Amino acid sequence: MVPGDSDVSWVVVARKDFQDAIRSKMLWAITALFVFVTAGFIFLHRWIDGSYTPQAAMSNMSWSSTSVIPLTALVIAYLAIVGERDSGSIKLLLGLPHSRGDVVFGKFVGRSGVVAVATIAAFGASGLVLLVYYGSFPAGEFLAQSALALLFALVFVSIALGFSSVTASRPRAVGGAFGLFFFFQLGWKLIPLTGYYLLEGSMPSEPFPKWYFFTWVLNPVEAYKIGARYILHPNEQTIYASLVAGKTPFYLEGWFPFVVLAIWLVVPVTLGYLRFRSIDLY
Numbered sequence: 001m002v003p004g005d006s007d008v009s010w011v012v013v014a015r016k017d018f019q020d021a022i023r024s025k026m027l028w029a030i031t032a033l034f035v036f037v038t039a040g041f042i043f044l045h046r047w048i049d050g051s052y053t054p055q056a057a058m059s060n061m062s063w064s065s066t067s068v069i070p071l072t073a074l075v076i077a078y079l080a081i082v083g084e085r086d087s088g089s090i091k092l093l094l095g096l097p098h099s100r101g102d103v104v105f106g107k108f109v110g111r112s113g114v115v116a117v118a119t120i121a122a123f124g125a126s127g128l129v130l131l132v133y134y135g136s137f138p139a140g141e142f143l144a145q146s147a148l149a150l151l152f153a154l155v156f157v158s159i160a161l162g163f164s165s166v167t168a169s170r171p172r173a174v175g176g177a178f179g180l181f182f183f184f185q186l187g188w189k190l191i192p193l194t195g196y197y198l199l200e201g202s203m204p205s206e207p208f209p210k211w212y213f214f215t216w217v218l219n220p221v222e223a224y225k226i227g228a229r230y231i232l233h234p235n236e237q238t239i240y241a242s243l244v245a246g247k248t249p250f251y252l253e254g255w256f257p258f259v260v261l262a263i264w265l266v267v268p269v270t271l272g273y274l275r276f277r278s279i280d281l282y
Contacts, residue, residue, distance in 0.1 A: 009097055009098050009099070009102040009106075010098075010101075010102040010103075010105045010106040010109070011106070012098075012106070013093075013098055013102055013103055013105075013106025013107060013110065014105075014106040014107070014109035014110040014113070015110070016110070017080070017106060017107050017109075017110030017111065018109075018110040018111075018113045018114055021076060021110065021111060021114045022114055022117065026075065027076060027114060027118070030071070030072050030075050030076070030118065031072070031117070031118040031121055031122070033068060033072075034065075034068050034069075034072050034118050034119070034121070034122040035121055035122045035125045037064050037065065037068045037122075038061050038064055038065050038068070038122045038123060038125065038126045039122065039125040039126040039128070039129045041060055041061070041064045042057045042060065042061060042126055042129045042130065042133075043129055043133075045057065045060055046129075046133050054130055054134050054136075054137035054138065055138070055141075055232060057130060057133075057134075057137075058130070058137070058138070058141065058142060058145060058232060059228070059229070059232055061123075061126050061145070062145055062148075062149070062224075062225070062228035062229075063225070063228075065122070065149055065152075066221055066224060066225060067185060069119070069149060069152050069153050069156065069224075070152075070156045070181055070184060070185070070221065071181060072115060072118050072119075072153065072156075073115050073153045073154070073155075073156030073157045073159075073160060074156055074159075074160045074177045074180060074181055075177070076111055076114050076115050076118070076157070076160075077107075077111040077115070077156070077157045077160035077161050077164065078160045078163065078164055078173050078174075078176070078177035079164060079170065079173055080107040080108075080110075080111050080160070080161050080164045081103065081104065081107055081161065081164040081165050081272075081276065082164045082165075082167040082168070082169065082170060082172075082173040083164075083170065083173075084103075085168065085169075086169055086170040086173075090103075100273070100276055100277050101273060101277070103276075104161070104165060104269065104272065104273040104276055105273075107161060108157065108158065108161050108269050111157050111160075111161065112154050112157050115153045115154065115156075115157050116150060116153070116154075118153075119146075119149055119150050119153045120146075120150070123142075123145075123146040123149060127142060127146075130142070141231055141232060144231045145228055145231055145232075148224065148227050148228060148231065148258075148261075149224075149228075151258075151261050151262075151265065152220065152224040152261060154265055155220050155261055155264040155265050156220070157269075158264065158265050158266070158267075158268045158269040159180060159220075159264070159268045160177065160180070161268070161269050161272060162267075162268030162269045162270075162271055162272030162273075163176050163177070163180060163268070163272065164272070165269075165272030165273060165275060165276040166272055166275045166276065166279070184219060184220065184221050185221060188216075188219040188221070188222075189216075191215050192204070192212050192213075192215040192216055195211075195212075195215065196209075196212055206243060207243070207244060208243050208244050209244070210244050210246075210249050210252075212244075213240040213243070213244065213251075213252055214249070214251050214252075216240060217240070217251055217252065217256060217257060217260060218260060220260065220261055220264045222257075223256075223257035223258075223260040223261050223264075224257070224261065226238050226239070226240070226254070226257040227254075227257040227258055227261065230254035230255070230257070234254060238252050238253070238254055240252050241253070
């Protein structure tokens with residue numbers, strides 16, 4: 001997807017895409033929301049509860065970002081390619097010395113850069129609030145959580161771009177972006193619930209079968225939650241591991257969510273590229 005002589009080509013695509021996206025008023029609106037949710041929640045909780053600790057604030061920071069990070073990434077990236085197709089500019093873009101791989105990879109890098117700006121702004125503001133309130137806080141854990149949040153954001157850039165690569169029109173892209181958001185936030189929960197009901201004939205109850213939580217952990221949103229908790233409490237069991245009987249399976253260990261997120265980072269955009277490569281655009 002990134003052949004030798006086309007390195008400059010995808011860099012050109014990425015740079016232009018970043019510059020175009022960074023000027024969007026929508027970007028700055030969604031970034032302001034991101035900052036408000038992450039930093040604002042810390043401020044609000046500390047104001048309500050004077051005993052609020054830095055660790056509790058950092059935990060709340062990750063929890064509050066589980067919805068706004070996917071929303072930010074999806075809004076920024078869902079039109080990356082289908083927007084070009086819908087306007088007809090994709091033909092001009094491919095008429096330049098850019099391969100389809102250059103376009104997909106360049107768009108991914110460009111939109112990832114934009115999402116990185118929003119994420120760094122939000123977590124940077126949160127760090128300032130923590131510093132003002134507490135004077136000091138666990139900087140290593142904070143940086144690790146910020147890096148995890150950035151990885152989580154790039155996962156949804158990959159998902160959005162993969163979807164944008166195979167979608168033919170702007171209305172479908174809009175519906176698909178909202179559909180993806182609600183699927184990962186709410187709809188995914190129906191997968192293990194339905195599987196349990198079909199196999200057991202009842203709603204889930206303790207002790208849960210080990211496979212039940214495997215399906216939960218595969219959701220990038222759940223993987224992010226577990227990973228964020230693991231950073232703050234590396235010596236504790238994951239919340240799901242405490243609900244199954246017997247030896248904890250490897251996929252309920254604290255490190256496994258990072259593997260899940262890495263897979264989600266690569267697979268959607270790769271599948272989108274493979275499909276985009278064979279689509280008739282003319």
